[in-house]
Amino acid sequence: MTESTLTPELEAVVAGAAAAAPAYAALTPAERARVLVALGDALEAAKPRLVEIAMRETGLTEARLNGEVTRTAVQLRLFSETVMDGSYLDARIDYADPEFVLGPRPDIRRTHVPLGPIINFSASNFPFAFSVLGGDTASILAAGCPVIVKAHSGHPELSDATAEVAREALRSVGAPEGVFNLIHGREAGVAVLKDPRIKAGSFTGSIGIGRLLTDIAAARPTPIPFYGELGSVNPVFVTAAAIAERADEIASGLLTSVAGSAGQLCTKPGFIFVPAGSALPAAVAAAAGEVVEHRLLDPRIAQSFNERRDTILATPGVTAVIPGGVRFDDAGHGWASPTVVSVSLEDFRAGHQGLVEEAFGPLTILVETPEGTDLAALMPEFYEGNLSGTIHISADEATGTTANATELRALVTALAKQVGRVLFNGWSTGVAVTPAQQHGGPWPATSNDASTSVGTSAIKRFLRPVAFQNTPAAFLPEALRDENPLGLPQAISPAGQSGDWGSQYRG
C-alpha cells in the first residue's frame, strides 16, 4: 500500500500528511475550530505583505485582492463555526426496535469520518479564495483531513508566502505536524494524486486539465473522488418587460459583472439571451465608458483570450456592441478592456461551434432571440452543464401572474436541470459563502455535481458516513452518544416508527 514512485521530497510530504491524519482527525471540534480561526487571523494579519506580492504576480487590483483576503479569512472562520455546530456530521440515531416492521431492529447510529489526506490543486484566478488557504483548504481542514496544496504556477511566490503564514499559525496552536503542505509543479501534483495514501482531490481550473486529473483519479488501483470545478458560460435570460423597466440598470450590472477581475471568473455571464430588437445593446454601449482596462492574469491567458476574441469577432453575423480589446505591454502582459458583441440566434446557431465555448476574459455575447423562441429549449441545444443560470424579469413578472408565467416557469425548470444555481435579477459573479450555497453543476461545469466548492456544504466532500450498530456507549463517537456532549443536531428515530417518518431533531 505504501509503495511509491514519489521523489524523496514528495514522499516526505505524503508520508507526513498520512502520519498526521489520525491525530488531526482525533482533535475535538473546539481544537479544530481553533486551527481554522488561527489561520484566518494570520492570513488577515499578513494582508498588506501578501497583497503586494499578489498584485505583482496576478495583475489583479489592490481593492479586489484586499476584498479577497477578507473573504478568505472570513471563510476560514465560518468553517470553524461549521465544525462547532456539528450539523455537517448528519448524526442519526435509530433506537433498537423489537417491534420493527421487518422484525427486531438493532440500535444503529451514523456519523461521518474524515477521508484522510487530500490534494487540492489551486486556481490561477483567485490567488487567495481558491488557492493555498482558500475554500477547498478550509473545508478540507474543517473536515479533519490533512491537505497537500499544489500551488498554481501563476503565483508561486504568493503561494510560498501564504504557506509560511499558515505554517506559523498552525505551530502557534500546536496542530499536528504534516497537516498542511505545499508543493509546486504539475508533475508533482499528478504523482501525489496517484499515491494510495491520498483519499480525494479538489481542483479549480480548465476543462482540459480537469478532465485529465479526473481520469487519473478514476483510473487508480483504488479510485478516489475528484472534485473539479471546470468551465462554465453562465447563461442569462432577460425578458422584454425587464428591459422596458430597467435597461440601464441591467446594462450597467452586466458590464460590471463581465469586466470585474477582467472577466477571469468561472461565474462570468458568457451569454445573454435578449429579445431581438430590444434596447439592451444600446444601453450596454452607452455604459461602456464606465470601465477601464485591466491586466489579464498572465501572458498565456492574455494571448489565448485575444485569439478567442478575434475568432468571435470574425464569426459571420457578430457585431461589436463594445469593441474593447487587448493591449500588450513590454513585459508581454495583456491589458483588456471589455468586449460585448451581439448576434442573432440564427447566426449563433450557424456559427455555434466557434461561439459557444467559454471565453476566459472580459467578453460576453448578446444573443438576440426572435419572438416566440422556446427559451427552455435553448440551453440543452448548446450546453450540458453550467455553474449558474440567471433570469432578469420585471416586478410585474415576479408575481408569476403575467401571460408569460408558464414560459418562465418552464425556463426555471430547464435551468435547474442544467445548472447548480438559478438566480433572478442579479449577477452570477460574487458567490456568497452560506449554508444554502451551491457552486457546482453538471459536467463540464464540475466533475461531481452532487457537491459544492463554495458554502459550508463544501465540507461534505471530504467525509464518509460510518454506522455503529449496537455499540456500547463507551465505544461510540461523541457525536452519537445519548447525552450528546457536542450539542449537535441528532436526527432521532425512536422505536415504534419506521423510515424517516417522525424523525425528531434534538440538540
Add this chain to the structure above:
Amino acid sequence: MTESTLTPELEAVVAGAAAAAPAYAALTPAERARVLVALGDALEAAKPRLVEIAMRETGLTEARLNGEVTRTAVQLRLFSETVMDGSYLDARIDYADPEFVLGPRPDIRRTHVPLGPIINFSASNFPFAFSVLGGDTASILAAGCPVIVKAHSGHPELSDATAEVAREALRSVGAPEGVFNLIHGREAGVAVLKDPRIKAGSFTGSIGIGRLLTDIAAARPTPIPFYGELGSVNPVFVTAAAIAERADEIASGLLTSVAGSAGQLCTKPGFIFVPAGSALPAAVAAAAGEVVEHRLLDPRIAQSFNERRDTILATPGVTAVIPGGVRFDDAGHGWASPTVVSVSLEDFRAGHQGLVEEAFGPLTILVETPEGTDLAALMPEFYEGNLSGTIHISADEATGTTANATELRALVTALAKQVGRVLFNGWSTGVAVTPAQQHGGPWPATSNDASTSVGTSAIKRFLRPVAFQNTPAAFLPEALRDENPLGLPQAISPAGQSGDWGSQYRG
C-alpha cells in the same frame, strides 16, 4: 447529445425513460409515494407465484425468499415515507442579510433535484431485495428518476415476471410511461450505461465486473456517478473474555451467519480473529450439526466456490474445524454445507495471497492471533475497504473500563477507517433498512464510499443540489417556500447570523 449506438429496442427503452423523466420528476410527493406503495403492494400480492419461480432459478429456500419479498415490499413502502417526509431534500433557506460579514448577502435557498434516467444492474444473490424492484430501484424511483433495470442472468424468468407485476402496478396508478424498464444481457447493460441520457448507475456484484463498469462510467465523454457494491470479507474480532462468557452462543451465531443463504451474502463474516488457543474452534465444531446443505445459486458459482475451498484447505497451516463440502447433483447444481477452517496468524500471513480473497459461499476462516497482537494494525495489513467490521466483547468489556479498553477503542477507530458499519456482539448479515444505516465502505467494498445502498439515505445517490438565489416565491420549488406547503424540515439561517451557527429547523 442523442446520438446513439443502441439497438432499436434499447433506443426505445432509453428514449422512453428520458421522455418520462420530466413528467415523473414533476409528480407531487404524494403521487410519487403512491407509485412506491402500489409497487410494494403488487409485489407482495404476487409473492407465491414469484417465490416459486425464484426457488427454481436460485435454489434459495422458500422461507428466505418469502422473507425477502416482504423485506422488498416493506422497503418500497419505507421509501414512500421518505418521499413524504421530505427531509432527504435537505432544504435550506438563508435569508438575505444586508449586514452579512462579507457584505450584503442575497436570499439563497437550496433543495435537491432528480438526476434523470438511471441504470441499475441487479444482483444474483438477492433475486428480490437487490433485483428488479429491490433497494436500488426503490431509491431511484423515490428520488424521482426513471429506472432501467439490467436483469441478472441468474434469474431471467423471475425478472420478467417481477417486471410485469411492476408495469401493471404503475399503470394502475397512472405513472408516466417509461418510468420503469427491464433489459437483459451484459452488452445491453454496457450500451445503456454509455448512453448520454443516462445520468448514473448502480450495481451489486463482483469486484471484477464492478471495476469494469465503474471505469466505463468514468470514461464517458460526460462522466457519471457509478454506485457499485462490490466485494467484502467483513472481519470479526472476538475477545478472550467474550469467548469465556459465551463461546457456544458466538459459535452458533457465527455458523448461522456463515451458512445462511449458503454464505452467498456480501456481508458474510469471512475472517474471525480469535485469541490463539481459545475454546471457540471447539465450540464451532460442536455446533456443526445444526446446519444442513443448501444449493448454491448456479453451477458457475458452485464450481468457483468449490475451487476456492480446495485452495484454502490446501494452504499450509490450515486446519478444518468443520470440513463441510460441495456435492454436485445431476443438473450440475452444487449443494454446499458450511466449511470452517482455522489457521495461525503466522500461517495466514505466509499464505495470505491465497487466503485473504473473499470466498463467495459458506466458508469462514478463524485466524488465531497470539497474545499481544496489535489488532488495530491487522486489517490495514491485509485489506483496504470492507462493508462491515464486527467486535464481540464481554459484558464487562462493554463498560469501557477493563484493562484492554484502550486497545478496543483503537480497534474501533481502525475499523471505522476501513468499513462502513462497525458492529458489536452481533452478525453483519441482515442489514436493517433504517435512516441511520450505512451499507457501503472504502474500495473495493464499494466504488463510492460516501453513499449507502441500504437504508433511506440510499435515495441521495440519485439527487443533485440546486440553489435558488433571490427567486420570487412564484418561481420557487415548493420545498423552498416560506409557507412550507410540503411540511418538510427546512434549515433556516436568519439574517444577522453567519455560517451554520444558529440554523433552525422548522416544519
